[in-house]
Every structure is written in structure tokens, then in C-alpha cells.
Amino acid sequence: MDKQRLSGCIKSTATLIAGAIIYSIGTQCLISPANIAPGGAVGIALMFSYLTNLPVGGLTLMVNIPLLILAWFFLSHRFAIRTGITCIICSSFIDLIVAPYFPMYGGDRLISSLYGGIVIGVGMALIFLAGSTTGGSDIAGYLLRKKWPHISIGRFLMMIDGIILSSSVLVFHDIDAALLGLICLYAETKVIDMILYLSSASCKVLIVTQHPQQICTQIIRNIERSATIISGKGAYSGDDTNVVICTVRKSEFSDLKKINEAADENAFVMVTETNQVFGLGFRNFSEAIS
Structure with missing residues (x-):
């Protein structure tokens, strides 16, 4: 039994790390250079990074910290701890490994948004398989549903990501930012669904x-x-x-x-x-x- 638990723990950790690396590559190498914000905490971080030139990973963690504190008090300690660890791992990989050593894609923004969504989707699916999440919209959706239980989490996520996509037009001064961000978000969602139970929620x-x-x-x-x-x-x-x-x-x-x-x-x-x-x-x- 102990060996089985140890084996499961090692497998989950390896899956989480692999997912975090893939997620970080998609975010830093494909999405960040295209100046788009495909929703979630990382979308907010990408907009602040564009305005301040601060690292994306650190900004993503800063956006998630208040959400994690709220999750600790209003959702679940276990959920907050597990998500917090994942956020720290992803943010560290983005700033300390991917940003300094991986090349940035500087080609067509449509290709960047499409393949960025695919790569991020693969990374997030692995993180889900490890039993965790990347925080951001997921935490906000659960918190809002505690206040308004008659509204589904899916609708809250759509509203949150819609606000972020709309804000990206003002930050990047480019309406294409929202349109490309929507393509990225769609590709990301489809890849996650394809990997996890073939589109079943x-x-x-x-x-x-x-x-x-x-x-x-x-x-x-x-x-x-x-x-x-x-x-x-x-x-x-x-x-x-x-x-x-x-x-x-x-x-x-x-x-x-x-x-x-x-x-x-x-x-x-x-x-x-x-x-x-x-x-x-x-x-x-x-x-x-x-």
C-alpha cells in the first residue's frame, strides 16, 4: 500500500511538473510575444507585463495571491494549498527557466495564438490530471458561485474571461488582441476537453x-x-x-x-x-x- 501511494505521488508530481513546463512554454514563448491576453490570471499578468516590463511569472503569482487567500477562507484549505503550489511552480518556470533560455516566437500572431492555445491546453490538461489547477479564473468562478449559487461556474468563467479579453483591447490598443485571445482561449479549451474525457465536462x-x-x-x-x-x-x-x-x-x-x-x-x-x-x-x- 505504501509503495502504491509513493508511486502515485511520484507520478502525480511528474505529471504536474511536465504540465507546468509545457504551460510555461506556451505562455512565455508563444502568447507573450503576440501581445494577447487569453483570459485568466495569466491574461491579467500579460497585460501588466506589457505596461510595466515586469516578468510574467511573478505578476501571475501576484494576481493569484489574493485569490488564494480568499480560497483558503471560503473554499478549501486543501484546494488553496495545492493550487498555490502549482502557481508557484508555474510562475518559477516562466521567469527562471523558460524566459531566459527558450526562444520567443516572433512570427504571425494568428499562428502564435492558435498554437499557444494548443500548447497551454496540453499543459493545463496535465495539471488537471495531477489533481490541481492553475488558479486564476477557476478560483474566481468558485468564489463567485458561493455568493450567487444560482449561476453556473461556466457562466462566471465566461464573464471573467470576457472582461479580460475586452480589457486587452484597451491595454494593447488593438482590437485584434481580443479576437486572437478568443482564438487562443477556444483552442486551449478544446485541447483540454480532448485530453480529458473527449469533451465531457x-x-x-x-x-x-x-x-x-x-x-x-x-x-x-x-x-x-x-x-x-x-x-x-x-x-x-x-x-x-x-x-x-x-x-x-x-x-x-x-x-x-x-x-x-x-x-x-x-x-x-x-x-x-x-x-x-x-x-x-x-x-x-x-x-x-x-
């Missing part, structure tokens, strides 16, 4: 196990979601068993896999991609017709 997981309560306890404690336990009987063996039903977001699935592997290596797991989920922690039922 969430997934439904059915776990046939002899240890349902242990799995559910860890789901509640570590992912901060709930689950449903259904009693069943094996058709072939005739033995009593249990089925745990849980729905999680794409960035939370790697944590659920670790929980299941640690609790019951012999569990039978079925994963179904879900395009829409309504209910507590996801979208409201009123949004089904919007």
Missing part, C-alpha cells in the same frame, strides 16, 4: 466494491463530493455486493482513481462521459432550458 463513475463506505468517506474528505451506495448481488457468484455511484468534474477524476485503487484494488469500475450534470455542485435545473 464531467463523468459518472460506477464502482462495484466490497468496501463502499471506505471509498465514500475518502470521496467526501478529499474531493468534497458525495456519492450514493446501492446494495446489489452478483449475477454469477450470487454474493452480496455494493455499487458506489459518483459524479465528478474532469479535474477531479484522477483523485477518484487514486481513492479507488487505495481502497479496493479488486473493484470493478465503469466510467461514463456526461455532457450535462444538474444538481448540487454542478449546474442548476433552471439552466437545462437556457
Whole structure:
């Protein structure tokens, strides 16, 4: 069990570092030279960097610090710590490794925005697979939803990124900045979705196990979601068993896999991609017709 946990920890750390490096390359080498701000904390940092010539990584961390403090008090200590560590790693890679030693792309801005979005999307997907996020809009979206729970996180993210894209026109004095930023954001989102469950925002997981309560306890404690336990009987063996039903977001699935592997290596797991989920922690039922 200890070896399994150690192996999982090493794998997660390696995935996080790989994602942070790829994310940093896309941001510094492709997006920064094109003078576009594709949403999120890094978009704000890119605009301030353009105005002040300060390093992008340090500015990104400065933008995230107040959000992380709010996340500590109003969301989850675990989420704030994990996201904070990721922010520090990404910011350090941007300023200390990528900026001094990697070449900057100086070609067509359309190519820069498109491939920048693809590269950043790959990096963010790996970070999600490691069970973390890059902060920024994600934190702001969750915080705003605490205040206005009837509005979905997706809509909050659209509003936040829309404000950042609109502001980039004023900062860069170029309407193309917003249009190219939108292309970058679209490419980034599509790549993340393609890597994580082929465009599904969430997934439904059915776990046939002899240890349902242990799995559910860890789901509640570590992912901060709930689950449903259904009693069943094996058709072939005739033995009593249990089925745990849980729905999680794409960035939370790697944590659920670790929980299941640690609790019951012999569990039978079925994963179904879900395009829409309504209910507590996801979208409201009123949004089904919007």
C-alpha cells in the first residue's frame, strides 16, 4: 500500500511538473510575444507585463495571491494549498527557466495564438490530471458561485474571461488582441476537453466494491463530493455486493482513481462521459432550458 501511494505521488508530481513546463512554454514563448491576453490570471499578468516590463511569472503569482487567500477562507484549505503550489511552480518556470533560455516566437500572431492555445491546453490538461489547477479564473468562478449559487461556474468563467479579453483591447490598443485571445482561449479549451474525457465536462463513475463506505468517506474528505451506495448481488457468484455511484468534474477524476485503487484494488469500475450534470455542485435545473 505504501509503495502504491509513493508511486502515485511520484507520478502525480511528474505529471504536474511536465504540465507546468509545457504551460510555461506556451505562455512565455508563444502568447507573450503576440501581445494577447487569453483570459485568466495569466491574461491579467500579460497585460501588466506589457505596461510595466515586469516578468510574467511573478505578476501571475501576484494576481493569484489574493485569490488564494480568499480560497483558503471560503473554499478549501486543501484546494488553496495545492493550487498555490502549482502557481508557484508555474510562475518559477516562466521567469527562471523558460524566459531566459527558450526562444520567443516572433512570427504571425494568428499562428502564435492558435498554437499557444494548443500548447497551454496540453499543459493545463496535465495539471488537471495531477489533481490541481492553475488558479486564476477557476478560483474566481468558485468564489463567485458561493455568493450567487444560482449561476453556473461556466457562466462566471465566461464573464471573467470576457472582461479580460475586452480589457486587452484597451491595454494593447488593438482590437485584434481580443479576437486572437478568443482564438487562443477556444483552442486551449478544446485541447483540454480532448485530453480529458473527449469533451465531457464531467463523468459518472460506477464502482462495484466490497468496501463502499471506505471509498465514500475518502470521496467526501478529499474531493468534497458525495456519492450514493446501492446494495446489489452478483449475477454469477450470487454474493452480496455494493455499487458506489459518483459524479465528478474532469479535474477531479484522477483523485477518484487514486481513492479507488487505495481502497479496493479488486473493484470493478465503469466510467461514463456526461455532457450535462444538474444538481448540487454542478449546474442548476433552471439552466437545462437556457
